[in-house]
Amino acid sequence: MVPVLVILTIAAFLLLDVYWVHRRRKATRTLIRACSASEENLSAGETPLFFHPGHTWVRLAEDGTATMGVCDVVAHLAGRLDEVQLPEPGKKMHQGQTAWSLTSANGRHLSQVTPLSGEVLKTNKEVLRNPGLLLEDPYGRGWLVKTRISNLETGLRNLLGGHAAHQWLDRSRTSLASMLQPALGHAALDGGTWQIAFGDELDEDQWQNIRDAMVGSPGALAHPGPQPVRMY
Numbered sequence: 001m002v003p004v005l006v007i008l009t010i011a012a013f014l015l016l017d018v019y020w021v022h023r024r025r026k027a028t029r030t031l032i033r034a035c036s037a038s039e040e041n042l043s044a045g046e047t048p049l050f051f052h053p054g055h056t057w058v059r060l061a062e063d064g065t066a067t068m069g070v071c072d073v074v075a076h077l078a079g080r081l082d083e084v085q086l087p088e089p090g091k092k093m094h095q096g097q098t099a100w101s102l103t104s105a106n107g108r109h110l111s112q113v114t115p116l117s118g119e120v121l122k123t124n125k126e127v128l129r130n131p132g133l134l135l136e137d138p139y140g141r142g143w144l145v146k147t148r149i150s151n152l153e154t155g156l157r158n159l160l161g162g163h164a165a166h167q168w169l170d171r172s173r174t175s176l177a178s179m180l181q182p183a184l185g186h187a188a189l190d191g192g193t194w195q196i197a198f199g200d201e202l203d204e205d206q207w208q209n210i211r212d213a214m215v216g217s218p219g220a221l222a223h224p225g226p227q228p229v230r231m232y
Helices: 002-035 039-043 072-078 125-129 152-156 162-179 204-216
Strands: 049-052 056-060 065-070 081-085 098-104 109-113 118-123 145-149
Touching: 049 162, 065 072, 072 109, 072 162, 162 204
Parallel strands: none
Antiparallel strands: 049 056, 056 065, 065 145, 081 098, 098 109, 118 145
16 A cells, blocks of 8 residues: 555645646746737747847746857857856846857957856857857857746846847837947948958957947847846
8 A cells, every 4th residue: 555655645746747747838838928919929939039228138937947058249240259158056046137248269258147046957068169159159059058947927127028129129220330430331231231340450449449338328228128238
């Protein structure tokens, strides 16, 4: 009798765990739908991107994990990279606090804030070996960190998704393209595609001015939010 009770108890716990996993997945999907204007993408099995005002992105999964990375505009402004510093697995990351740092071949440093709170599960070792992936494929192979999300509902309030995200990205790109003139002219944004590592073409004063504009002008690139992208 005792072995039977033990087996039934274990089975009950397993079923309860499956139930709660299903509930968490359903709740996460509901939140994604509520915060994204891209219902068609969701129904087609595609997970939309959410953007933090500090020019980082998040791709959410229904199992409560998230993949994070750098927006293309920041990747190209940073220039060709010599080093990427990422948090270690197990580290607790908090939205708005420093997430990772990039160092360019010419010695410029750029730090960005965490787009969504969570515990680091995995970092992209391929990017550590080949930082150029941030320029080649910032939204794909150039991802930086995978985390187990915490405080999702609260965190999503500080992110941009769907149509709002597209509008914000368009405004950011237009503002930066304007600031780059006459240094690079229209060549910096040719046909909607950034000139590869255009930040390397700027002298220190030009780069400094763009940095100051991003940090100090909410109406330009730094959308009002927790903390804008920080360059130094």
